[in-house]
Amino acid sequence: MAEHIKKFMTEEEVTNKIKELGLLISKDYEGKEVHIVCVLKGASFFACELAKRIAVPVTIDFMSVSSYGAGTESSGHVKIIKDLDEPLEGKNVLLVEDIIDSGRTLSHLIELLKSRNPNSIELCTLLDKPERRVVEVDVKYVGFQVPDLFVVGYGLDYDQRYRNLPYIGVVEFDEEK
Ligand code: IMP
Numbered sequence: 001m002a003e004h005i006k007k008f009m010t011e012e013e014v015t016n017k018i019k020e021l022g023l024l025i026s027k028d029y030e031g032k033e034v035h036i037v038c039v040l041k042g043a044s045f046f047a048c049e050l051a052k053r054i055a056v057p058v059t060i061d062f063m064s065v066s067s068y069g070a071g072t073e074s075s076g077h078v079k080i081i082k083d084l085d086e087p088l089e090g091k092n093v094l095l096v097e098d099i100i101d102s103g104r105t106l107s108h109l110i111e112l113l114k115s116r117n118p119n120s121i122e123l124c125t126l127l128d129k130p131e132r133r134v135v136e137v138d139v140k141y142v143g144f145q146v147p148d149l150f151v152v153g154y155g156l157d158y159d160q161r162y163r164n165l166p167y168i169g170v171v172e173f174d175e176e177k
């Protein structure tokens, strides 16, 4: 089925929000270092832009996970595809995500990262779909709350496409003619 993308949030809105989050995080971590943990692939676009707006020293590491289970529902059982390069011991971890949907993947991931003894761990997400939450997760920094729509752009994909859109869009499916 063919689809098209309807603009939902402009590039400027997203950029301004990231600046805001950067300021907030810089204040909260004053005198400390932030260790960003970015979950590939979706969050990488947001994580890089956010890192540029944080004024305290920042280090960044990446991991790739997949959740077991068929279809669009994530089971939350996280399988590590690519692990972090660095240990988390003693670090102030800021886990950066693109979007929180059911919360299953994330709650499992946080438990895993906590077991590596960071000094602290907080969560930052660009988008949040609270209506869809199945498992509660404690999110400290949220860019935007969005309704239950399938969004793309700024790292978010539909079938691996549209990650490169500089704005956030909504996927709309065209009627068959
Ligand atoms: P969950 O919170 O465990 O259900 O999984 C969240 C993951 O599902 C996100 O990291 C995204 O990869 C994906 N996801 C959820 N909603 C959307 C969306 O609207 N667009 C693109 N990907 C999404």
Ligand code: MG
Pocket (backbone or CB within 6 Å): 039, 040, 041, 042, 043, 098, 099
């Ligand atoms: Mg993701």
